[in-house]
Amino acid sequence: MxxxxxxxxxxxxxxxxxxxxxxxxxxxxxxxxxxxxxxxxxxxxxxxxxxxxxxxxxxxxxxxxxxxGAGPHHVVGPELYPWWLFGVKTALTVLAVITVIGAVVRILVGDVEASQAFGQAIHGLLWSGMMIVGVATVAGFIIERMKDKPAFLTEWRARDLGLFEMGVFSSAWMAKATDMVGGERADGIKDPAPGRMSPTAGAVASGVAWGVFVLWWTGAIGREIRPGVIGGELMVDGVDWGLLVNETVAWIWWPLLAFGGARAAFHLMRAAMGAPVRFTAFGDVAFSIASLGFIGWFWLYSPMAPVIAVDTAQGFVDRVRLLWTTGEMVVPAVIMMVTAVAFIAEVFTLLGAAGRFVTGRDGRRHAG
Structure with a gap:
């Protein structure tokens, strides 16, 4: 031959x-x-x-x-690549934030030393980052070979581009944050709805964020969060906070997994539907009620309730005063205040969502 x-x-x-x-x-x-x-x-x-x-x-x-040969000769082509890159960077940003928070919590509850926590966080971040890139690449490979291109490539709307105004890892995030607190943007661009994404773009961002949270919570990325795995002895003012965290996780692991999965699915669904006002408001009402129920349980019945809860407003004030004057009861006071603020914020969220559901109007939409 x-x-x-x-x-x-x-x-x-x-x-x-x-x-x-x-x-x-x-x-x-x-x-x-x-x-x-x-x-x-x-x-x-x-x-x-x-x-x-x-x-x-x-x-x-x-x-x-x-x-x-027939068919695409690339894994992710030039038309889809910008979407692939944006999705990867967004998911990595959310992953990084969750990983850092997780490392800080582990240090606070005495699970591990600071150096070990951050070392494991970096290792988990690298491994999980590679997994995110791999999953995104497989999705891109499949999309490139679909007969009909997805609607987000061909039927996008200019009013839904708010999310893309902020390049991930860019100074635009700081500019957007400045808008949110009423400051003046350094780039001089006027935003008709300061600090707000378009409804559809916000839905996509929320869906990705909750999806990454679910993966982190189940241990698919990062360190596993399960009873008996998280928590360690951490005695402060005679209270073993590591034990309380572990017992609390044992109670909330499955409910929080279901809650996170439902929120991710809901946000992606409303993004696909164009973020209709009443559908979005209905979901916000349902999730706010669930959140208020969780906060109520945490305050009254959780393993931490006997340590953090107070019976009266005066008791609340007295504990905050004790914190500022003597520096005592730091952990219970901080958790107490965070829980109270979360409760108040969720009440306002519920009222706003109920108003949007009744009127069918979303005051948060961009002008025009």
């Missing part, structure tokens, strides 16, 4: 059966023509090395087969 025949067999092995013979016949003719031209230049038959040089000029069999 000549080198040319071996070359053609290698190309043929990479081609689909349909049309393979026609492609090989066309390629053989092209190769024979090149070799005849080279023989005419030299005035003699080609040596084996010269024949191989002609084959090398034609290209590697894998590359030649790809030129003749």
């Amino acid at each position: 000549t080198l040319t025949e071996k070359y053609l067999k290698a190309v043929a092995a990479q081609l689909p059966a349909a049309g393979r013979e026609d492609v090989i016949a066309e390629l053989r003719d092209a190769l024979m023509s090149r070799m005849e031209d080279r023989e005419a230049e030299l005035g003699r038959p080609l040596t084996e090395a010269e024949e191989e040089a002609v084959l090398r000029e034609m290209g590697h069999p894998l590359a030649v087969a790809a030129r003749f």
Whole structure:
């Protein structure tokens, strides 16, 4: 068997059966023509090395087969790549925030030393980051080979581009944060709805964030969060906070998993529907009620309730005063205040969502 025949067999092995013979016949003719031209230049038959040089000029069999083969010749093409990159950077940003928070919590509850916590966090961040990139690449591979392109590539709307105004890891995040607190943006751009994304873009961002949270909570990315795994002895003012955290996680692990999964699915669903006002408001009402129920349980019945709860407003004030004047009861006072603020914020969220559901109008939408 000549080198040319071996070359053609290698190309043929990479081609689909349909049309393979026609492609090989066309390629053989092209190769024979090149070799005849080279023989005419030299005035003699080609040596084996010269024949191989002609084959090398034609290209590697894998590359030649790809030129003749059907379908995309890339994993993620140039049209989809910006979406792939934006999604990866957004997910990595959320992952980084969750990982840092998790490391800080582990240090506070005495689970591990600071150096060990952050070392494990970095290791988990790298491993989970590779997983996110892998999943995004597989999704891109599938989308590239779909017969009909997804609607987000072809039917996007200008009013839903608020999310993309902020390049991930860019100074625009700081500009947006400045808008939220009523400051003046450094870039001088006026936003008709300061600090707010469009409804659909916000839904996508929330869906991704809650999805990453669910993966983190289940241990699919990062360190596993389960009873008996998290928590360690941490005695403060005679209270073992590590034990309380572990017991609390034992109570909330499955409910919080269901809550996070439901929120991720809800946000992605409303993004696909164009974020209709009443549907969004209905979901916000339901999730606010669930959140208020959780906060109430945490305050009254959780393993931490006997330590953090107070019976009266005066008791609340007295504990805050004790914290500021003596520095005592730091952990119970901080958790107490955070819980109270979360309760108040959730009440306002519930009232706002109920108002939007009744009126069918969303005052948070961009002007126009």
